Amino acid sequence: MRIxxxxxxxxxxxxxxxxxxxxxxxxxxxxxxxxxAGRGMKLQASPVKQFALDHGMAxxxxxxxxxxxxxxxxxxxxxxxxxxxxxDAMVVAAYGLILPQWLLDTMSGVGLGCLNIHASxxxxxxxxAPIHRAIEAGDTETGVTIMQMDAELDTGDMLMMHxxxxxxxxxxxxxxxxxxxxxxxxxxxxxxVAAQGRLKPIRQPEEGISYASKxxxxxxxxxxxxxxxxxxRRIRAFNPFPGASATLGNEVIKVWAARAVDAAHPMALxxxxxxxxxxxxxxAARDSVVLLTELQxxxxxxxxxxxxxxxxxxxPSMRFDTPA
Numbered sequence: 001m002r003i004x005x006x007x008x009x010x011x012x013x014x015x016x017x018x019x020x021x022x023x024x025x026x027x028x029x030x031x032x033x034x035x036x037a038g039r040g041m042k043l044q045a046s047p048v049k050q051f052a053l054d055h056g057m058a059x060x061x062x063x064x065x066x067x068x069x070x071x072x073x074x075x076x077x078x079x080x081x082x083x084x085x086x087x088d089a090m091v092v093a094a095y096g097l098i099l100p101q102w103l104l105d106t107m108s109g110v111g112l113g114c115l116n117i118h119a120s121x122x123x124x125x126x127x128x129a130p131i132h133r134a135i136e137a138g139d140t141e142t143g144v145t146i147m148q149m150d151a152e153l154d155t156g157d158m159l160m161m162h163x164x165x166x167x168x169x170x171x172x173x174x175x176x177x178x179x180x181x182x183x184x185x186x187x188x189x190x191x192x193v194a195a196q197g198r199l200k201p202i203r204q205p206e207e208g209i210s211y212a213s214k215x216x217x218x219x220x221x222x223x224x225x226x227x228x229x230x231x232x233r234r235i236r237a238f239n240p241f242p243g244a245s246a247t248l249g250n251e252v253i254k255v256w257a258a259r260a261v262d263a264a265h266p267m268a269l270x271x272x273x274x275x276x277x278x279x280x281x282x283x284a285a286r287d288s289v290v291l292l293t294e295l296q297x298x299x300x301x302x303x304x305x306x307x308x309x310x311x312x313x314x315x316p317s318m319r320f321d322t323p324a
Contacts, residue, residue: 001088001111001191005048006030011180012093013047015117018184019091024191026057027085030078032096033061058085066100075100082106089194091187092149093117101151112194114149116156117183119176121145121163123204125212126154131172131179133212136237138229141165142175144183146190148201157201160190171239215242222246224270224322228260228288243296246271247321248314256302257294271320278306281314 001024005016008031020026029052037044045053052059060081062074069075079102082090089112092099099114107113120130122145127133134142143163150156162182166175193199220238222231222245235244235258244255261282268274274282280291296302297312 001025001195002027002086003191004028004030004082004085004087004090004107005093006090006095006097006099007048007093008032008046008096009094010047011119011176011183012095012117013051014180015091015093015184015187016048016051018188020051020055020057022188022191024188026052027087028081029057029059030095031059031061033063062097065097065103067102079103079106086110088112089191090114091117091191093183093187094119099149104149104151112191115159115187115190116147116149116154117187118145118147118154119179119183120212121161122147122154122158123209125210127212128214130212131176132215132237133210134166135170135172135175136233138233139166142179144179144186146186155204157203159199159201160186160193162186169236171236173240217242220244221323222255222320224283224290224320225286228285228290231285231290232258232260248318252298254296254302255292255294256296258290258292261289261291263289269319271322273314273316273318273320275316276305276309276314278309280305281309283320 003019003024003026005019005026007016016029029048031046031048034043034045036042049059049061060078062071062078064071065075065078067075082103083106088110090107092114104114118130120134121143125133141163143161145158146160147154147158148156164178164182190199215238220242235255238244239256245252246255268284270284270286272284274284274289280293283290283292293305294302295305295308
């Protein structure tokens, strides 16, 4: 098949690489415009763009696909390129732009339409941050759904699905990598099954719908008034982005790993340091204890608790700030 691919981050790049090494032809690739990143805030190509350039793929980066939007010239140029690609299907993975009705109609009129690789078991966690939210909520499993796209947000018919467990130590980073690999394999399989006429759409259930809203940096501030299990889930969910943080005095410290301690809650205010040992820094939560095991000072490296304490004077009775 001739495929148009639309995606931007690493999750999408993995799928593009799988498709590139399959029997399908990538006729056109769409990705977001370059964005400023890093300390120097220099323009940086997306992982999908870099892969496309490295492999000589046709590439466009429209700022919008809406013909009646802020960048109609971009949208019209994209429309022309898409029509000239003469593709049998469009595969979308974490693209970052909403597909307008003209694009859905164009692709549905020539073949399989637009297929989305979504990192959840729909209808659980529709929306922008399904991996983060699954870990934050304490889900024990997630997966990838190949979905037929429609005009609404992640509401289209399901075409293929595969489940994976979420382990007690999974972070968004580790789970992302497993789901990205699975998504690449699953979309290639879905296209093979579709070519044989055996891909059967299934409507999403009306029950169990939830929305994975975009993660905001302020959410990653540790709230010591929460219970230890919730705090530790949030730390895992926000690793590697945006990274959980806690303030001690005037210093913001990133917390990359922690675990809930099965111990009676001490008579201490939430956020109080109970002990600072090489095995971890014990901090009082609402009714339990959080053991911080990997931390990072501003401008420093991620360190285990033992190494961190060698360069940071942390003593019992000191107290982390708590959100109001």
